[in-house]
Amino acid sequence: METYGIEKLGIINPKAVYRNLTPAQLTEAAVIRGEGKLSNTGALVIKTGKYTGRSPKDKFIVDTPAVHDEIAWGNVNVPIEKDKFDSIKAKVVAYLQNREIFLFDGMAGADPVCTRKFRIVNELASQNLFIHDLLIRPTKEQLADYGEPDFTIIAAPGFKCIPEVDGVHSEAAILVDYEQKMVVICGTQYSGEIKKSVFSVMNFLMPREGVLPMHCSANMDPETKETAVFFGLSGTGKTTLSADPNRKLIGDDEHGWSDRGVFNFEGGCYAKCIDLTEENEPEIYHSIKFGSLVENVVMDDETREFDFADGSLTENTRVGYPIEYIDNAQIPGVGGIPKVVIFLTADAFGVLPPISRLDENAAMYHFVTGFTSKLAGTERGITEPQPTFSTLFGEPFMPMNPSVYANMLGERIKKYNTKVYLVNTGWTGGPYGVGNRMKLKYTRAMVTAALSGAFNDVEYKHDKIFNVDIPQTCPEVPSEIMNPRDTWEDKSAYDEQAKKLAGMFQDNFAKKYPDMPKNIADAGPKA
Incomplete structure (x- = not known):
């Protein structure tokens, strides 16, 4: 043998x-x-x-x-x-x-x-x-x-x-x-x-x-080869948003950024299946076929049909499949130098803007901060969204000092004049349980605008609490959702929640990064 x-x-x-x-x-x-x-x-x-999820402890x-x-x-x-x-x-x-x-x-x-x-x-x-x-x-x-x-x-x-x-x-x-x-x-x-x-x-x-490893997805324009990367923790939309039918998918989760460009660490994708529909996520939906592995999705024993809305086993239902199952996959998984970096966050407070532009200092602030809400099922014991700060949008997988990775990203953003945006795929109109999850079609439209350069010449409004610049218009997105305060019926409740989250940002940063340069520390939210 x-x-x-x-x-x-x-x-x-x-x-x-x-x-x-x-x-x-x-x-x-x-x-x-x-x-x-x-x-x-x-x-x-x-x-x-x-x-049914990672066990970080x-x-x-x-x-x-x-x-x-x-x-x-x-x-x-x-x-x-x-x-x-x-x-x-x-x-x-x-x-x-x-x-x-x-x-x-x-x-x-x-x-x-x-x-x-x-x-x-x-x-x-x-x-x-x-x-x-x-x-x-x-x-x-x-x-x-x-x-x-x-x-x-x-x-x-x-x-x-x-x-x-x-x-x-x-x-x-x-x-x-x-x-x-x-x-x-x-x-x-x-x-x-x-x-x-x-x-x-x-x-x-x-x-x-000399290669920056990143917990991100990546895709590129099939004609211009312009590349974008999407940072975010599990459940924030990396896989969904990078699987864009109009762009080549380089990979959905793990990449390196060298002086030659971005490259995928993997040869496949690992996508969440909860509430999966053919209409919203056709690329993932059609990848659930022979050769793929589905974890913890409820299936009828007789018809063998899936119930993607059933989270009784876990909210963290998953499918793994080779990247070739995506029709527009980039094979091999190599792209150019990123022109756009997008930080994805799922804000359960419902107060962060759906998209905002970050300057170099703010980009570094939000990269090391890595705010999101852990979504149900992604880790053991998580049953509803919990606010969390995960350094570099991937702290559990980063063994070295965060400054090693952060400095590498900062050097690249500056060297290549890469544009950076913060995108909230979480809640709007109120917190989790009151407001609604941001519509995927709106998030897709905002990401498309960021990648196409449509935000380069629009009006911006500076948010004093979160210290970011919010574009006031976006193609195919109602203008009233661009400013989160406008989506809340109770404006004072919004103000209270926004200041609460801003304070959490400040407390986390002061505790974790007391030696961070002042220009970066000052680029964060102001409670």
Whole structure:
């Protein structure tokens, strides 16, 4: 039996080893093994059990002398001793003996200069299908000449940790060892942990090469090649807004920005499905077909039809699919230098403008601040929107000091004269529970205007509380929604909420960034 070198990991007695199976083979294996069912579209549908979103409190980084000074240790990047990592790894390896092993040898980084090889070792065929869809798939020639991986990720959701024995917080653990070049994921079947582990690794490796890693989506004009990037946390609209039928999709979640341009880390997309409709999001809707993996979407057992509005399993329903399922995907995922940067936020207070222009200082302020509302289901325990500040719009995945990434973005904005906008995809007319979520068609129209240059010569109004400039008109958008205060019936209630949120901005900034230059600190909201 061919083992493809997994004995180097200590897996010396596997029942079988399958390497880079096709989506058809993996789907078939998953159904036979009882991991999931087929929908009426041909997609594989699974339930991930207890863990339906990321589990940030269960993620650890191995603290070794080789990386200690490069990691921004704290509540997000939590250290774990090397011997504890080695112990859990040994238990996971023992657990995998006499089991079927599914390998995917793929790549991250569409720019050949920055490509890194990742070997993913899976217990489940369904998770192997997921990462086959999400990473860059090697050609037959590349696979034959693959050699040794740069990083290895072992995912064994069936192995449960014992916290008091293993030195972790729960039965689940996501453990990153940058020195051993290995990630161990156990106790959770949520596939997003695998892709985010790849992202965390790339976020550690790329800055060393002068490349800015970004938690963003990206697309470009098919004719002019002008490129735009969309920063935002899960649920703010990165995938939806970048899947624009009039532009080429470079990628939906994770990119690098080098002096050659923007490039996708991945070869697939991981889109939210809650309330998905063909009318609003046709590209995502039609990607749910044979070869894709659907997580936690309620499906009728007889008709095998989806109920995308049913969030009873989780609000964080998901589909993973190869980027080729998007008709206008840019293959390979490489674009030019971004002309426009858009920060996406879902404001549950309902007070931020639907779109506002940021100067260089304000851009840096909002980048390091990373305000949004965590939406239901994106993390364990989140059942309704919660205001949060996630540094760089991706703090859980950024192992280095935030200033490393922030300075790199600031240098690029200044060097290339890139325009920056803050877009609120959250609530208007009132807070969550009172107002309404911003209509997608309006957000799309505002983003289109920003990308086309339509905001270059319009009237702006300065918002004194949030210290931003609001365009007063936008094609295909009613002028009355451009200024959020005008959408509230009770203006005093708006003022109170706006000042409350502005105060939260100020408190967060003062606590997290006391040494930030004054010109950046002064560019933020004024309570």
